[in-house]
Amino acid sequence: MKRPIVFILLMFLFVNTYSQSNQNGFLLSQVLKQLQLKPSNIHKELYREKKLPNKPSQTVLVIPKYKTNETDDEGHLFLELDAYIIIADSSTGKILYQYIEDNAWTSDAMVLSDITIDTGLYQLNETDRAFGTRVSYHGSSGPNPYSSTDLSLYIVQNHTLKKILNNYQIDLDNGEWDTKCAGEFNQINGVIDLDKNKTDGYKNIIIKSDIQQTKSFIKNGECEEKVTTKNTTRYLKYNGKEFQ
Structure with missing residues (x-):
């Protein structure tokens, strides 16, 4: 059966x-x-x-x-x-x-590797909901690794599709090292939220970023690393044309 x-x-x-x-x-x-x-x-x-x-x-x-x-x-x-x-x-x-x-x-040199459509809950007010595109890039250099993702947001306004956030770098991963051990690396991962407060009719955008910095070095013949982390919060406000 x-x-x-x-x-x-x-x-x-x-x-x-x-x-x-x-x-x-x-x-x-x-x-x-x-x-x-x-x-x-x-x-x-x-x-x-x-x-x-x-x-x-x-x-x-x-x-x-x-x-x-x-x-x-x-x-x-x-x-x-x-x-x-x-x-x-x-x-x-x-x-x-x-x-x-x-x-x-x-x-x-920075290769466009991916595009995704982001239909997250970008409810900017009672009636208007935005959608986004996330565009990702990566580098091909071994000593200087690099990848990033840019976020743009769009909304239908006055019967027209309009870009209201332009290529905001939401994620970043880069660094410089000797390809063996010694080097410095940075990693930023952003998460979007919406504020209760509004500016010019749209809720403020909150971007909360986790930032990790790593330093690697030779100590007593061994490769070691020191990692530090911090969190940042940024508010983007609508100025009648776009979020800044």
């Missing part, structure tokens, strides 16, 4: 995955037609889409469009990408709102 049940479950998962994949492709194709873009115009590996949890009838699409796509003589890839941030009807793909930023992202 177990085999038929397992088979049915597997078929359900397959059909559900296939249907979701088909829907994703449908939305993107419909949006690209309206934007008069071709699939070859976009960086497909970094394309993202996600339904808004508070409005599942609407889907956010983040479309990185190639502005520059070059490889130098040493084989290093250089990318410049325009950002197309779209809210579309989840069923038809009709564009409801759009925000287009020319040359929004660059990938060279």
